[in-house]
Amino acid sequence: MKIPYLALTFAFALSANTLRAVPSLPTFSFHENGQGQLELPNGFVIPFPGALTADPGPGGLMSALTFTAHPQLTPFPVGDVVLLDASGHVSDILRFNPATSSSSGFTQLIFFYSNDHGGLLADTGLPSLMYDNTVTIQESQSGPTIYTPTSGQPGFSSDSPLGDTFHIFSTPDTGSTLLMLGIAVAGLALIRAQKFGLSFGPG
Numbered sequence: 001m002k003i004p005y006l007a008l009t010f011a012f013a014l015s016a017n018t019l020r021a022v023p024s025l026p027t028f029s030f031h032e033n034g035q036g037q038l039e040l041p042n043g044f045v046i047p048f049p050g051a052l053t054a055d056p057g058p059g060g061l062m063s064a065l066t067f068t069a070h071p072q073l074t075p076f077p078v079g080d081v082v083l084l085d086a087s088g089h090v091s092d093i094l095r096f097n098p099a100t101s102s103s104s105g106f107t108q109l110i111f112f113y114s115n116d117h118g119g120l121l122a123d124t125g126l127p128s129l130m131y132d133n134t135v136t137i138q139e140s141q142s143g144p145t146i147y148t149p150t151s152g153q154p155g156f157s158s159d160s161p162l163g164d165t166f167h168i169f170s171t172p173d174t175g176s177t178l179l180m181l182g183i184a185v186a187g188l189a190l191i192r193a194q195k196f197g198l199s200f201g202p203g
Contacts, residue, residue, distance in 0.1 A: 025162050028069075028155075029144070030094065030112050031169040032122035036067045050121060055111050057097045059129030065122040067110045072159050075099035075108050079133030079154030081147055083170060091115055091139050092170045093126055094147070096154045110155075116171050144169045 036048030083092040099108035114122035144167035149156035157164040
């Protein structure tokens with residue numbers, strides 16, 4: 001993706017990237033905690049910090065986690081990328097709103113909604129309406145959910161000959177909550193057993 005970000009400003013990032021593989025496509029990474037970045041195939045890493053702003057899109061919330069992108073020639077197609085959890089319920093939405101243009105180029109807002117209720121910046125709930133252009137994918141239960149749009153899908157970049165890709169870092173419930181609850185119950189049972197002089201082992 002040919003992007004007029006001041007990439008040379010971030011040349012220092014090359015030294016940090018030489019020890020790991022760089023992506024073959026421009027790769028956006030978005031976290032529920034507001035951290036975002038764009039990693040280019042030449043090794044440059046450009047930070048994309050998020051902030052809470054109003055979403056003017058359909059059913060948008062007054063305060064949602066927002067990342068600001070600056071496509072060079074053609075804005076991203078508008079639409080919603082819907083992530084489904086293991087139960088088939090909507091857990092997250094990555095939204096691409098229409099771009100605005102100015103003398104300095106395009107500005108396009110990307111919103112990250114989460115329904116995880118984990119207290120992170122994206123955990124604001126979900127919009128009440130959605131764009132007609134919607135893609136539904138399964139949320140990864142381990143590691144980021146990888147979304148690589150095709151032509152016309154939300155987020156597709158025609159600035160790059162090969163397109164682009166997105167790594168969406170959400171926090172799916174993989175059973176850890178139930179595991180911790182089970183440990184807590186077991187611990188409580190052990191404490192009560194010790195209090196009343198009971199033993200669970202061979203006597």
